[in-house]
Amino acid sequence: MLDIQSSPRPALPVARPAPLQPESPSVAAGRPRGPGLASRLLLLTIGFALLAQVLIFVPRLAAVHDNWLRGRLAAANTAALVFAASPDGTLPKDLAKKILDSVGAMTIALKTSDTHRLLAVAEMPPVVSDFYDLRDPSLTEGVRAAVGALFAPKNAVLRVIGPAPMERAFLELTLDETPLTAEMWRFTRTFLSIVMTISAVVVLVIWASIWVMVLRPVRRLTSNIVAFGERPQDAARIIAPSGSRDEIGHAEQALAAMQTALSQELGQKKRLAELGLAVAKINHDLRNMLTAAQLISDRLATIPDPLAIRLAPRLVATLDRAIAFCQETLTYGAAVEKAPLRRRIGLRDVIQQAIEASGEREHDRVSFDIDVSETFEIFVDPEHLLRVIENLNRNAIQALAQFGPSSGRPAAIRYAATRAGGGALIEVCDTGPGFPPHLARRIFEPFHLSTREGGSGLGLAIAADLTDRNGGTIALAPRQPDDFYCGARFQITLPTPREGSV
Numbered sequence: 066m067l068d069i070q071s072s073p074r075p076a077l078p079v080a081r082p083a084p085l086q087p088e089s090p091s092v093a094a095g096r097p098r099g100p101g102l103a104s105r106l107l108l109l110t111i112g113f114a115l116l117a118q119v120l121i122f123v124p125r126l127a128a129v130h131d132n133w134l135r136g137r138l139a140a141a142n143t144a145a146l147v148f149a150a151s152p153d154g155t156l157p158k159d160l161a162k163k164i165l166d167s168v169g170a171m172t173i174a175l176k177t178s179d180t181h182r183l184l185a186v187a188e189m190p191p192v193v194s195d196f197y198d199l200r201d202p203s204l205t206e207g208v209r210a211a212v213g214a215l216f217a218p219k220n221a222v223l224r225v226i227g228p229a230p231m232e233r234a235f236l237e238l239t240l241d242e243t244p245l246t247a248e249m250w251r252f253t254r255t256f257l258s259i260v261m262t263i264s265a266v267v268v269l270v271i272w273a274s275i276w277v278m279v280l281r282p283v284r285r286l287t288s289n290i291v292a293f294g295e296r297p298q299d300a301a302r303i304i305a306p307s308g309s310r311d312e313i314g315h316a317e318q319a320l321a322a323m324q325t326a327l328s329q330e331l332g333q334k335k336r337l338a339e340l341g342l343a344v345a346k347i348n349h350d351l352r353n354m355l356t357a358a359q360l361i362s363d364r365l366a367t368i369p370d371p372l373a374i375r376l377a378p379r380l381v382a383t384l385d386r387a388i389a390f391c392q393e394t395l396t397y398g399a400a401v402e403k404a405p406l407r408r409r410i411g412l413r414d415v416i417q418q419a420i421e422a423s424g425e426r427e428h429d430r431v432s433f434d435i436d437v438s439e440t441f442e443i444f445v446d447p448e449h450l451l452r453v454i455e456n457l458n459r460n461a462i463q464a465l466a467q468f469g470p471s472s473g474r475p476a477a478i479r480y481a482a483t484r485a486g487g488g489a490l491i492e493v494c495d496t497g498p499g500f501p502p503h504l505a506r507r508i509f510e511p512f513h514l515s516t517r518e519g520g521s522g523l524g525l526a527i528a529a530d531l532t533d534r535n536g537g538t539i540a541l542a543p544r545q546p547d548d549f550y551c552g553a554r555f556q557i558t559l560p561t562p563r564e565g566s567v
Contacts, residue, residue, distance in 0.1 A: 103276065103280045103284070106272065106275060106280065107272050110268050110271060110272050111268055114264045114267065114268050115264075117264070118257075118260050118261070118264060121260070122253075122256060122257075122260070123208055123211075124204070124208070125252075125256065126208075126211045126212070126215065126249060126252065126253065127204070127207035127208045127210070127211040128207075129211070129248070129249060129252045130207065130210060130211035130214055130245070130249060131199070131202070131207055131211075133245055133248055133249075134197065134199055134225055134227075134240075134245070135199060135227070137168055137169050137170065137225070137238060137240060138199060138225065138227040138228075138236065138238065140167060140168040140169070141168050141170060141173050141227075141236050141238050142229065142230045142236065144164045144167075144168055144173055144184065144185070145173065145175055145184060145229055145230060145231070145236060146230055147164065148173075148175075148184045148185070161184075161185040162185075162187075164185055165185050165186075165187065168238070169240060169241070169244065170185075170238045170239060170240050171186070171187045171191045171222065171238075171239045171240065171241065172185065172186045172187065172191070172237075172238065172239045173185045173186075173236065173237075173238055174236070174237040174238075175229055175231070175234055175235075175236060175237075176229075176234060176235055176236070176237055177231075177233055177234045178233065191222040191239050191241075192222060193222050193223070193224040193239060194217075194218075194221045194222050194223070194242075195210075195213060195214075195217070195221065195222075195223045195224070195242070196223070196224045196225075196226075197210045197223060197224070197225050197226075198225075198226045198227075199225060199226065199227035199228075200226065200227060200228055200235065211249065214242060214245050214246055214249060215246065215249050215250065215253070216246075217242045217243075217245075217246050219243060220241065220242075220243060221241075221242040221243070221246075222239055222240070222241060222242065223239070223240050223241075223242045223245070224237065224238070224239050224240075225237070225238045225239075225240060226238075278311075279313070282307065282309070282313040282314075282317075283313065285304075285307075286304070286313070286316065286317065286320065289302070289304040289320070290320070293324055297324075297327055297328060297331055298328060298331045298332055298335060299328070300325075300328050300332075302324075303321055303324040303325055303328060304317055304320055304321050304324060305321070306318045306321050346523055346526075346527050346530075350452060350527065379418075379421075383422075386448070404534075405445070405446035405449055405531075405534050405535050406446050406448075407444055407445050407446050407535060407536075407560075408444070408445075408446075408447070409442050409443075409444055409562045410442065410443060410445065410447045410450070411439070411440070411441065411442055412437050412441045412442065412443050412450075412482055412489070412491065413435060413437045413438070413439055413441060415447060415450050415451050415454060416435055416437060416454055416480045417435070418451055419451055419454040419455045419458050420433050420435075420458065422455060423455075423458055423459065423462060430465075430466070430476055431461075431462055431465060431476045431477065431478060432475060432476065432477040432478070433477075433478050433480070434477060434478070434479040434480070435479075435480045436479060436480065436481040436482075437480055437481060437482045438482075441482050441489075442561075442562050443489045443491075443559050443560065443561060443562065444559070444560045444561060444562045445535045445537070445559050445560070446531075446534075446535055449531040449532075449534065449535055450531075450535070450559075452527065452528070452531055453527075453528045453531050453532055453539075453557070454480075454493070456524040456525065456527055456528045457493045457524075457525075457528060457555055458478065458493070459524060460524050460525065460553075461478050461493070461495040461497060461552070461553065462478070464495070464497040464498065464552070464553070465478075465495060465496070465497045468497060468498045469497075469498075470495075470496040470497060470552075471496055471497065471498055471499075471551055471552060472551070474496040474549065474551075475496065476495075476496060476497075477495065477496045477549075477550070478493070478494070478495045478496075479492075479493070479494050479495070479550050480492070480493055484561070485558070486558075487561065488537070488558050488559060488560055488561055489558065489559045489560070489561055490556060490557070490558055491556070491557040491558075491559065492542075492554065492555070492556050492557075493554075493555045493557070494548075494550040494552065494553065494554040494555070495550060495552040495553055496549070496550055496551065496552050497552035497553060498552060499544050499551070499552045499553045499554075500541065500553055505541055508525050508541060509525050509526055509528075509529040509539070510526060532557055532559070535559060535560075536559070536560050537557060537558050537559040537560065538557070538558050539555060539556070539557045539558075540555070540556050541553065541554070541555060541556075542554040542555070542556050
């Protein structure tokens with residue numbers, strides 16, 4: 066007799082652990098990033114424009130400085146001729162003051178190699194703060210004097226020496242530098258307003274041209290490469306060449322050809338991998354089905370009693386499942402996968418079928434506790450759910466047989482179900498050793514591990530795939546050492562029936 070118990074137990078907790086999420090390949094994109102190519106190019110263009118303005122402005126400022134001083138020197142030359150034409154070389158004080166005001170000078174002196182003659186002077190001789198020679202200035206001296214005059218303090222006095230109209234003579238003027246400073250600042254404001262406007266327009270035109278012809282196509286290339294690298298098997302992410310005939314257009318065509326070839330190659334390799342995985346899955350489940358059929362057929366052959374009449378339909382159904390799997394092997398090569406045929410079914414009947422398929426010998430070693438109501442219904446493909454329960458049941462039986470139960474507990478497997486979050490929460494747990502922490506994260510990966518030597522490591526991968534195809538999830542819940550069933554604890558969520566409730 067099967068040792069199947071039905072006992073009232075506390076309801077399972079509604080909360081369940083969230084499925085493990087694979088790490089996104091986009092996490093690497095969180096590395097620190099600097100300014101983009103467009104920003105750096107814009108800053109570089111602005112920097113060169115400012116440098117060009119400085120190179121133009123400084124000589125122009127020196128020229129304004131020289132021209133202003135030469136204008137004053139020309140007026141002083143005229144005054145010197147007037148003083149030279151006077152009978153005694155002197156002029157009335159009022160006339161001398163007018164001449165000084167017209168020149169803008171404080172003193173005018175005529176010098177030769179032998180003499181120094183003061184032609185006109187203000188009432189208080191000024192204290193000179195700077196000196197500049199206009200006879201043969203260099204560019205460096207002109208720039209230095211212009212910058213000095215631009216930032217000269219208020220009421221500073223400048224002594225200027227320049228050629229005189231007389232032979233072998235030169236003029237020496239002392240000037241208030243304030244009007245010169247004001248003139249240079251006026252020129253600076255005018256120059257900067259004009260040049261900055263022109264430079265801004267030129268910079269924007271140049272940068273816009275570079276953006277349209279270079280930066281935008283390069284950014285499109287970069288974005289496509291990043292997007293294609295995340296999912297190279299997605300043919301929709303292959304770049305569409307713009308048709309440009311320049312170097313970037315050629316690069317787009319080459320990239321499109323490379324991505325197309327890579328996508329096709331990855332698709333072929335993925336298809337081969339999926340085909341290999343499908344064959345392994347089919348072989349795994351077909352072996353289990355034929356084993357169950359063999360157990361039932363052996364029992365029918367040795368026990369000539371009414372039990373054979375009850376088991377005969379099960380034998381036929383199991384063999385039909387094996388035949389259907391063989392047919393799926395053929396259809397998979399044509400990329401046709403069997404879709405789940407979901408309907409309302411009783412969960413307890415499916416669990417009992419999975420337990421009976423495990424074999425009569427296992428019932429003497431393992432206790433099966435079904436804590437599921439007879440009226441508990443779910444909306445799922447019954448064939449898929451049966452395979453899921455069989456795989457979980459088989460793994461638990463093999464783990465108990467190989468490692469034994471934990472802490473002296475009896476070998477037992479429990480099946481329970483509750484309503485949770487608008488769906489059904491099914492729990493399959495045992496008293497075995499459970500999974501080591503370092504392996505628990507990857508137990509649903511194909512070929513990762515097996516509960517026994519020689520196993521394929523596909524049972525849990527098949528269970529996860531079938532659960533997902535029926536709109537549900539499966540997860541390994543944390544161990545609860547204080548619970549009687551402290552081994553592996555699997556929690557499955559599946560949809561409830563579309564109509565009605567239990």
